[in-house]
Amino acid sequence: xxxxxxxxxxxxxxxxxxxxxxxxxxxxxxxxxxxxxxxxxxxxxxxxxxxxxxxxxxxxxxxxxxxxxxxxxxxxxxxxxxxxxxxxxxxxxxxxxxxxxxxxxxxxxxxxxxxxxxxxxxxxxxxxxxxxxxxxxxxxxxxxxxxxxxxxxxxxxxxxxxxxxxxxxxxxxxxxxxxxxxxxxxxxxxxxxxxxxxxxxxxxxxxxxxxxxxxxxxxxxxxxxxxxxxxxxxxxxxxxxxxxxxxxxxxxxxxxxxxxxxxxxxxxxxxxxxxxxxxxxxxxxxxxxxxxxxxxxxxxxxxxxxxxxxxxxxxxxxxxxxxxxxxxxxxxxxxxxxxxxxxxxxxxxxxxxxxxx
Amino acid sequence: xxxxxxxxxxxxxxxxxxxxxxxxxxxxxxxxxxxxxxxxxxxxxxxxxxxxxxxxxxxxxxxxxxxxxxxxxxxxxxxxxxxxxxxxxxxxxxxxxxxxxxxxxxxxxxxxxxxxxxxxxxxxxxxxxxxxxxxxxxxxxxxxxxxxxxxxxxxxxxxxxxxxxxxxxxxxxxxxxxxxxxxxxxxxxxxxxxxxxxxxxxxxxxxxxxxxxxxxxxxxxxxxxxxxxxxxxxxxxxxxxxxxxxxxxxxxxxxxxxxxxxxxxxxxxxxxxx
Numbered sequence: 001x002x003x004x005x006x007x008x009x010x011x012x013x014x015x016x017x018x019x020x021x022x023x024x025x026x027x028x029x030x031x032x033x034x035x036x037x038x039x040x041x042x043x044x045x046x047x048x049x050x051x052x053x054x055x056x057x058x059x060x061x062x063x064x065x066x067x068x069x070x071x072x073x074x075x076x077x078x079x080x081x082x083x084x085x086x087x088x089x090x091x092x093x094x095x096x097x098x099x100x101x102x103x104x105x106x107x108x109x110x111x112x113x114x115x116x117x118x119x120x121x122x123x124x125x126x127x128x129x130x131x132x133x134x135x136x137x138x139x140x141x142x143x144x145x146x147x148x149x150x151x152x153x154x155x156x157x158x159x160x161x162x163x164x165x166x167x168x169x170x171x172x173x174x175x176x177x178x179x180x181x182x183x184x185x186x187x188x189x190x191x192x193x194x195x196x197x198x199x200x201x202x203x204x205x206x207x208x209x210x211x212x213x214x215x216x217x218x219x220x221x222x223x224x225x226x227x228x229x230x231x232x233x234x235x236x237x238x239x240x241x242x243x244x245x246x247x248x249x250x251x252x253x254x255x256x257x258x259x260x261x262x263x264x265x266x267x268x269x270x271x272x273x274x275x276x277x278x279x280x281x282x283x284x285x286x287x288x289x290x291x292x293x294x295x296x297x298x299x300x301x302x303x304x305x306x307x308x309x310x311x312x313x314x315x316x317x318x319x320x321x322x323x324x325x326x327x328x329x330x331x332x333x334x335x336x337x338x339x340x341x342x343x344x345x346x347x348x349x350x351x352x353x354x355x356x357x
Numbered sequence: 358x359x360x361x362x363x364x365x366x367x368x369x370x371x372x373x374x375x376x377x378x379x380x381x382x383x384x385x386x387x388x389x390x391x392x393x394x395x396x397x398x399x400x401x402x403x404x405x406x407x408x409x410x411x412x413x414x415x416x417x418x419x420x421x422x423x424x425x426x427x428x429x430x431x432x433x434x435x436x437x438x439x440x441x442x443x444x445x446x447x448x449x450x451x452x453x454x455x456x457x458x459x460x461x462x463x464x465x466x467x468x469x470x471x472x473x474x475x476x477x478x479x480x481x482x483x484x485x486x487x488x489x490x491x492x493x494x495x496x497x498x499x500x501x502x503x504x505x506x507x508x509x510x511x512x513x514x515x516x517x518x519x520x521x522x523x524x525x526x527x528x529x530x531x532x533x534x535x536x537x538x539x540x541x542x543x544x545x546x547x548x549x550x551x552x553x554x555x556x557x558x559x560x561x562x563x564x565x566x567x568x569x570x571x572x573x574x575x576x577x578x579x580x581x582x583x584x585x586x587x588x589x590x591x592x593x594x595x596x597x598x599x600x601x602x603x604x605x606x607x608x609x610x611x612x613x614x615x616x617x618x619x620x621x622x623x624x625x626x627x628x629x630x631x
Contacts, residue, residue: 051528082521088539090540
């Protein structure tokens, strides 16, 4: 694994507010790496530190082994795409894209060739003589991407680039950004608060909260093996059932949850008597059928029809479990549990994650 | 129907406002033009039209006008430079306490110029800065009264600019200075032009402060005009000549305004709705 961009032990505070708390991670060459987290978690600050717009208080930011923490932005050779595009309003799309090349001393035919190439890449040919405000939001975003890429930077940094677009356009641009990244192979650091966006774009994702790294991994790892309660909650939906460790064996951990005893795959570092959470996704919860001994009894409080699946809210001794039942048909609907029905709630131990409380 | 009636009233109000404005603003100006073109005061047409007064202006007022334009020019340049630097500093948070800066810059606006003049004389009469009776004190005074208008205008346009434009330019390889010059300056140029004009006019037409602090024998156009209008001795009391020089200065200002409009005409409209 080649460490192309390496961030090590980064700290940053704004007055009394600690924005980055000992953040470390490494990004491989050609990787699409996303910083995901709720607003105010420090992800944008982290990106701005990499770009050089903010100075980290301590730590190291290195590309190919060269620490650039003290370099000004213009010496870092990174392309930046802003949330609100930040296109130069007095310049045409063409001049916007040409700007970075001019700063590198390019001119004439070579400059023109590179600009046209970049405009082709983002599919903006024919609009190059328009000013930013004569372009739609999506087109402005394309100009911004072209402008950042035309200089062939070592890194492409994107700060919530799709959040100002409407839902449909966002989907479209998402596909476009991934295509462009694949075509150019540029190592990309992407910031978003949108989990779906992160999942659809990224090779790997770093989940952040309160200035700290919560987990780094692929979408599958984050989804199926959340490292802690925050990640389990933030990524998708999760039922969090409070419990207590009864016994910690070699192969499995026995946990008492809502009056039932569950035998779950072992998680190291848990001692008997410790309070824990059992996290399980709604789509992994089954109703009525009770396989093995991971089985709880409850009552359906509410049933919602959501198209591809039915969402059940089941009351188990005061705690609520959400269950998504998919693969439903019109005929099958009637035979599924109704509101007020008593049901057994089951899930496979392999779909559960044990989290420290 | 009532809507139509209301529109009719509004139109009438429009006409009245236009008439009043026309009368109160343009009538005195018309008198000024007439004055500078007639032989004798009070006999507008009987005395006949003449270019005599206008032609006498360079002779009688040449030095004063030159001094006034020079002082106004220097004041304008200094105001623009300082306003732009401070406003950019406030925008990028390099200058701390923007409210304090604002108060400092705006205060001279609240002091009668005569009092300000007195304060300047007293402050710079004795060492360490013995500037009384020099052009420097005149420049300091004019800068103090031009800054509030210049700074406010500059700061307003600067505040409206998006700092991520500078960041974008820098990430593309521009130094901060290049980023400001290539990206921010074209954007705020109309505002800077307006600020310069305000500073220039404030300096050019000031009488009371200049009267207090201008060096002896340093002729300034407003002071000279006053002399010609209110001179005790009849020989110097020449309304026609005063009107003529006023007309000249008005023409200078109007043409400056025109040139500025023409120069920035394009971006003026384009940038307003960014």
